[in-house]
Amino acid sequence: MTDERRVPEDESLEDNIGQQFDRLPATPDDRTVSGRASRKEIVDWWVEQYDVDPKIFDPFTFWEKGAGKIWIFGDDTSSPIEVEGLGMTVMRTRQRHWKPTMSAVQRFAQHANKNVIELSGEEAVRFAQGENIQYEAWDGDWGYLIVAHELAGSLAPIGVGLYLYGELRSTVPKGRRESLDTLE
Structure with missing residues (x-):
């Protein structure tokens, strides 16, 4: 798999606050927190890795809490938000190879074609x-x-x-x- 990804660190951007949920930016150009993945990058990863139709993710918002712990939520809310959980964890980023969670695979694998x-x-x-x-x-x-x-x-x-x-x-x-x- 060619899933080795690193979101570039940019010292001119804000730091991640690990105790709150922040909505992922829509695209890399919208990034305000250094190292944070964008919604587009997350959806593109699922398309590239598992050939999942990107429309599957249309009803969901994506959030980061901690360093690279990505959550998916079937609704919307204000950002940032300080709660313990929001939806379910969907994957881990901010590491050499992005990894889907078991919960995400059990939820979205039926849409995978590779x-x-x-x-x-x-x-x-x-x-x-x-x-x-x-x-x-x-x-x-x-x-x-x-x-x-x-x-x-x-x-x-x-x-x-x-x-x-x-x-x-x-x-x-x-x-x-x-x-x-x-x-x-």
């Missing part, structure tokens, strides 16, 4: 329990993939996996790992 890896029942169970999977059959991009399993005739997203060197690394958070019965 970089989705389908696991068998046994592999899906192991992945959901936090195990890494040896997976040589993948011939797509490396990086953060959407991990899914066929269930009742359609693909059901499990979470996010990091694919490197023939291994699919589970990034399922410890608190969300599941002990599942074997899936068929």
Whole structure:
């Protein structure tokens, strides 16, 4: 995957205030906080990485709280706002490779048309329990993939996996790992 991104730091811009939610600027040209991603960059990333139709994100606003923790909200409110949570976390930026959250993948993966890896029942169970999977059959991009399993005739997203060197690394958070019965 060619998802290595860095939003340029600009010393002439404001600093991030980590305890409040700030709406992302619409475009990079609208940026007022150094290093902050823009709405356009976030949506473009989902389009490039997973071939998600950008219109899927039209009803949502995007916010940053902390350093690169991006939230998606199905409404609008004043900015900045000091609350503990607003919508759900959608991804992490301000790091070498941007990473979608498990919640975002479970919410938006049904719209993805690329970089989705389908696991068998046994592999899906192991992945959901936090195990890494040896997976040589993948011939797509490396990086953060959407991990899914066929269930009742359609693909059901499990979470996010990091694919490197023939291994699919589970990034399922410890608190969300599941002990599942074997899936068929």
